[in-house]
Amino acid sequence: MLKYALRRLAMMIPSIAGIVMITFILTRILPGDPALMITGEQALPEFVNKVREEYGFNQPLYIQLWDYIKQLFRGDLGFAWHTGHSVVSDFVSRFPATLELTLASMLVALIIAIPLGIAAASRQNSIFDHIARVLSFIGSSVPIFWLGLLLITLFYSKLGWLPAPIGRISGDLNPPTHITGLYVLDSLLSWDMAALKSSLQHLILPAVCMSMGTMAIVTKMIRASMLEVIRQDFMRTAKSKGLSHRAVIYRHGLINSLIPSLTVIGLQFGALLGGAVITETIFVWPGIGNYVTESILSADYAPIQAMTLISAVLYGFINLIVELLYGVLDPRVRYE
Amino acid sequence: MRKITAKKLLLVGLIIVLAWVILALVAPWIAPFGPDEIRTEDKLQSPNMVHWFGTDNFGRDIFSRILYGARVTIWTGMVAIGIASVVGIPLGAIAGYFGGKTGNFIMRIMDILLAFPSLILAMALAASIGPGLFGALLAVGIVAIPEFARLMYGQTVVIKEKEFIEASKALGVRQSAIIFQHILPNALAPVVVQITLGLGSAVLITSSLSFLGLGVKPPTAEWGAMISYGRDYIISGEWWMTVFPGAAIATTIFGFILLGDGLRDVLDPHRQSSRHK
DSSP: OHHHHHHHHHHHHHHHHHHHHHHHHHHHTOSSOHHHHHHOTTSOHHHHHHHHHHHTTTSOHHHHHHHHHHHHHTTOOOEETTTTEEHHHHHHHHHHHHHHHHHHHHHHHHHHHHHHHHHHHHSTTSHHHHHHHHHHHHHHHSOHHHHHHHHHIIIIIISOOSOOSOSSSOTTSOOOOOSSSOHHHHHHHTTOHHHHHHHHHHHHHHHHHHHHHHHHHHHHHHHHHHHHHHTSHHHHHHHHTTOOHHHIIIIIIIHHHHHHHHHHHHHHHHHHHHHHHHHHHHTTOOSHHHHHHHHHHTTOHHHHHHHHHHHHHHHHHHHHHHHHHHHHHOTTOOOO | OHHHHHHHHHHHHHHHHHHHHHHHHHHHHHOSSOTTOOOGGGTTOOSOSSSTTOBOTTOOBHHHHHHHHHHHHHHHHHHHHHHHHHHHHHHHHHHHHHOHHHHHHHHHHHHHHHHSOHHHHHHHHHHHHOSSHHHHHHHHHHHHHHHHHHHHHHHHHHHTTSHHHHHHHHTTOOHHHIIIIIIHHHTHHHHHHHHHHHHHHHHHHHHHHHHTTSSSOTTSOOHHHHHHHHGGGTTTTOTHHHHHHHHHHHHHHHHHHHHHHHHHHHHOTTSOOGGGO
């Protein structure tokens, strides 16, 4: 398995090279003069030229590409002039926010999708099956920016149950002591109940909003694969040897129906970054998604390049992890 | 039984999609107001007998803007998916038919494009091409190319091994004729399904781009952009500015999904969607 993993990693190198090329080409055809964007429209021409030289914008494209590759090998993802920091430091400071949101939305999605998918499969055409159908409609057809705004209208404007949907914690509270960067976890670890309450209240709506797509797909997958597994001989054997319905479904059925769902869950993890762009923009969540939107709207090369690169590479790694997990869940899977 | 349910869903999808297409076509005749008609004295009215869906912050009639918005949305979706299929289908067919280095090269590029989250790629592309409707539809089209190429590749690899293709080769039919007159028509069913489902995602991505400020320019009536204007008013309670355009997007996408899923079940009985198992 280790050999297979290493070979797959080696196979990712040409793909990563392709991804680097595409992101480079993409960001260099952005409209507008980047030097002018950095200095501002009113800057003196000499100053604009100086910036152009300093950043290498006056060099031919292939030299810019070569410089970019050298820079990547040094672990330098460039400088985001719209924030005034290096992309790496922006990424490090914003990543925990996105990770917290992604994990929370994955958790919400799975907590609902797995039992619902199983219930819908084991009791076809019951209320659970209908709920699964409605959810599948919402997840596949409702745009998350609309869903997010509806949730805000209902839970903040109309019912007043949740605080203003801005950021990760109320403005009048200090964020919890930095341990992991995940506010919910940090406030638990430092036993800061006020911070815990506020960060949970801020997390719930964006997490629910972002979880919808995943929830719908995973419910559909679990339901479909469970329906197939239920008809297998070993399930009948498990039932006839006197196991409870629960044990049959969860111990024998669920594990076997998880494999096809696992691919989808893995792919969804990658897709969540795309979802984060919209969700974070609506809820003013200070993460990577919001950063991508800000960078694109201010035509800032380096962060766009870095984030598209990171998201595509991350996607490749997630796929690899999923493939390796198959073997853990199903010992019959062999890696060649 | 299964067939009947599939047909029913197909019919519902077809009705929804057709309804939006007809509304888009007749918008200038049935819309009570012009899409950009500003009446400041009527601004921010909740739904009433004159303005069925209320008015926005400029006093523009939301119902009329939604009708005109259907034109933008459906047109953008069709052009974008048109671009994607015109480029993606021949690429996939060529890669599948010739295989070897050319095929491998084409498909690796498609794989790389598929590695990007589609919205992020579309955003980067739309920003590169420049904000506006043209940039958005080109971006949405490019993002959808790999899906078509991959589908056509898979189909071609299977069909080219069939006997009738071998027979055409033996008869000396030109390779381009084999690809476009023999292989393509036989792969049409899944392609039609992909076009329908692709239209749904094109509507979603275009409206997302407009919502983020990368799609159409104001004052064009476009559903995603309308929701974006309404965003500043939800806190103060003017829900109609976001609710109605959002419902329009959701029903359109839903229609395309039902139509696509239904077509798949009817056209390709071997590949049932999981819903009807």
